[in-house]
Amino acid sequence: MTRPSSRPRRAGRTAVGLAILALVTAACAAPDSAAPQAEGRSFADIRAAADGQTVSLWMYGGDEQGNAYVDDILAPAAAEQGVTLRRVPVADTADAVNRILSERQAGVTDGDVDLVWINGENFATGRQAGAWLCGWTGMLPNMAGTDPDDPLLTTDFGTPVDGCEAPWHKAQFTLVYDSAAVPDPPTTLQGVLDWARANPGRFTYPAPPDFTGSAFLRQVLYGVSGGPEDVPLTYSQDAYDELTPRLFDTLADLAPFLWRGGDTYPQTGEQLNQLFADGEVDMTMTYGPATLPDLVADGTYPPTTRVLTLDEGTLGNASFLAIPSTSGDQEGAMVVADLALSADQQLAKARPEVWGQFTVLDLSRLDAGDRAAFEQLPAAVVPPYEELSRGADPELSAEWVPRLEEGWRQTVLAANP
Amino acid sequence: MAADGPRRQPVTGLPLAAPGRRTHTAGPLHTGRSRRSPRRRALLLILPAVVPTGAVVLAALTSALLSSLGLTPLVGQPRLTLDPWRAPTDHLWTAAGLSVAIATAATVLAALVGLATALAITGRRRSGRLLALLSSATIPVPHVVGAAAVGLLLADAGFLPRVLGVETGWPPLVGGRWWIAVVAEYAWKESAFIALVVSSALASRVASYRDTAIVLGARPWARLRYVTLPLAAPALVASAGISFVYVLGSYEVAWLLGRPSPEPLPVLAFRLFTSLELTARPEAAAVAVATAALALAAVAVAAAALRRMEGWR
Structure with missing residues (x-):
């Protein structure tokens, strides 16, 4: 139903849906709904463990700018940190959630999904079923660039985020x-x-x-x-x-x-x-x-x-990167989520010719050089985020x-x- | 059966499983274990196709049925209930009626056009070949591409109204009340399929019968009525049955070219399935099982009709 920000709902075919339904229902046991918590550790530790991991990022695949950004800018930067980032395009974010729910029912611990671009009901549904790894975003160094009291980042359509997903970008209706x-x-x-x-x-x-x-x-x-x-x-x-x-x-x-x-x-x-x-x-x-x-x-x-x-x-909201509890490459996924929050990546992603997604960073927390770069982003057809989101309504x-x-x-x- | 075309003797001891070739072939000529009747051999030969298909279809249908009875919920305790069947009741009847109407309209059109095309293909040499080429070129076009093309052609601001210079008052073919674009897309694609099946069924048999009829002095109308149509009928019924069931269960064309309300069965099932209310999934399963039951009923009708046909035997 929902996918992050403006992604269109591309429905698959009934047959595929029913096949997933069969998979989901075949394992009768109702899933354990307790969210697994990430163990506290230093980011240096995480980075060391992430070296050599391959992270599959499942995201809506119908946005060519988004695909190009991940393939040409984010993935090479991740490779420099020793993490191979593989983009898995899906027709609808709900497909990824269905996959994770099935894996969770089957007790998979090295699932196919390591990172999902998500928000709203998809996130809420996964939380109900304990599908996300929680309590890990506090360990990311680049979270320091976000405002910890920003309501858009602490709740996602009314569901508390609780460190179960790292912010990626903001959107405005x-x-x-x-x-x-x-x-x-x-x-x-x-x-x-x-x-x-x-x-x-x-x-x-x-x-x-x-x-x-x-x-x-x-x-x-x-x-x-x-x-x-x-x-x-x-x-x-x-x-x-x-x-x-x-x-x-x-x-x-x-x-x-x-x-x-x-x-x-x-x-x-x-x-x-x-x-x-x-x-x-x-x-x-x-x-x-x-x-x-x-x-x-x-x-x-x-x-x-x-x-x-x-x-x-x-209405305004944010979209996030979540790590499924079934992922076997969680450290690599954390490294990618941290990288995606860095000022460089957020700036590159905000450029209209790249992807034009509004940043989740709080500009006042950035150093002067980065702040100036964000402020110089062009705004011809679309007014800047500050103007668009004036009096933004909560979801x-x-x-x-x-x-x-x-x-x-x-x-x-x-x-x- | 023996009268058709040049008789070809089987070259090897390969079992001839083809229907209608139940003649004097397999068996005693060959050594050892080939005592089995041709019928049993044929059965064995199709097992590799039947077993996985059956397993997949039965497993999927069973789990959909269980889910629709509330026995395999995503969250919560399993409990036998008919609620998922009741919840979308009025939707279910409307959706079933709409689906059957669309499938019937599309199949009737496709059968008429397909039969006419098949007759033209087998009747005329040169233009027939061109027609055969055209209709076989239509078949590999995926339905979703066909739907997009039909949409671009027939939409309010589509190619056709622009070419015809209709600024206002273009009838709502896409997304309109009568589902015209949806029926047109299915009829177009399925008529090519029916034409291919019927013309290949006719190609091997019709010439000799027709020649005999001509020798016996039959006029064109009599030849069509008593020779060609009876020969074409089994293939026509079988392929029309397949088309009907396909249209009944297919999603993308109805979704792309249709309207949000009322919904045909597959569209309703998929919307309920992807609804993030976890309780909607059993309802989706109920709609899917209802669709499958309708499709099976249609297959049974087609099979019964086939069994009564002369040419089928």
Whole structure:
């Protein structure tokens, strides 16, 4: 369901899914849900043990910039530290989680997955099943560059991180519009909904459980409920019953003014992006605004594409690198996670032409040279992270997400004429 | 069977397992252990294919069935329950109806087009060869590529509306209410498959029968009605059955070119399976088992129809 930041949900085939289902269910024993803790040791120790290990990093494989960054920049740097980094592309991060759960049920201790790019419900599901190694991020020297009180890094969609995953990058939910078609853009979410009403057929959103559509749903929930402070981050049935009728009513009322009269919705964020690129709608949305400059440069999006900042802020989250408890190369995985947090790697990754991912480092904790380098990153189409994330809204707990999605399917989607 | 084509005697003692070749071959001519009946030899020969397939399919189906009955939960205690079958009930019926409708529409179209193509292939020499080439070139195209191509062609801002200069009012073929793009993709791909199967079934047999019919003074319509169609029917029914079951269980085309609601069975199963609510997995298994049961029923119908056919024997 979720994959880190803006990655599209690429579903595999039912057959593959069922094969995994068979694997998962074949070993009947319910897994032990206690999270294994890493033993405390010095990083020099870890580095020595990591020498010569091969680390398989399982990550969503459909982002070419991300693939190129890992293959051409991160992997060579890891090789210098004696760790071979192997990138394993997956269609959906849930595939990696399924694999780990199966391995855990089978009692594997040298599993195929050593490191996963992850956040949100995938992380929460793995935590429920004790699939992650915990308490290891404190041993990484480069964690010193992050703010230990940064709420985005201490909880992941409401699930406490507890040293079970090391931060990798930050993402900000962003609305995007074509300034040629929307000369006077709205500045609040309510304004966006009003604009959609006034311009029938020119707005839509991906159908949840698509990742982007699901984020839009949460953003509208904040919008119609009076703001993030009025929505309890922890899920409860009472809060759901109290808050969601207004959300679903708003979206059901809006439906006739959407693309194709709300008769159907794009299935994925990519399909919405395609509609925007084809000029069928005037707005799109993404968790990865860093890709916008490239899309404008190669002509996919019109040159008048702009980011819409909302006065009340938008959802923000971070994505992480987690080490499965079944990994046999945990030291190597820690070395890679530490390397990925270094100022050099974070800076390289933040360059729009490389990957354009926002850093998780706290610039005030860096030395002057590194800080200056981060501050000089170009910001043509996309405003800098500070501006984008002003008043950033916290993510709801992972439990909210599937329930909101199911509620939307049963009310708004099923209400189709 | 003996009348078709030039008779070829078997060159070696290799068992001839091919159906319809149940003639005077294997056995006494050869030494030692080859006392087994050809039927048993044929059975032995297909065992290496049947055993792993059976094991995989049965193991997968059994574990899906167990899971759908709540016996193999991901977390928590196993407990026999029908809840996973009840939970998506209304979805399950809608999804089953939709899946059967899509599969029927696509299969009927594919069978008509495929049969016509096969007749054209076997009937005419030169254009037939070109047609055969075209339809066999269609077969290796993966469905997901076909779906992407059909999407690019038929979408609102696709190739076709642009070529035709339709700015507004293009009917919602992709993601629309009638699943037209989905049916079109399946019908296109499967018609090539049916054409290939039917034309190869006809190729070896139809010429001599047709010539005989001509000698006996049969007109074209009578030849088609009493010679060609009965010869083509078994291959047509078998390949249409395969197409139907394939369409019923396939995911990617319906997902790419369809709409989020209602969902066909495979799409529903996969969405439930990948839902991160761990309790949704038994529901996914229930949908998958229901799909498999429908597919088996379709196979049984096709097999029963085949058994009643003259040409099958």
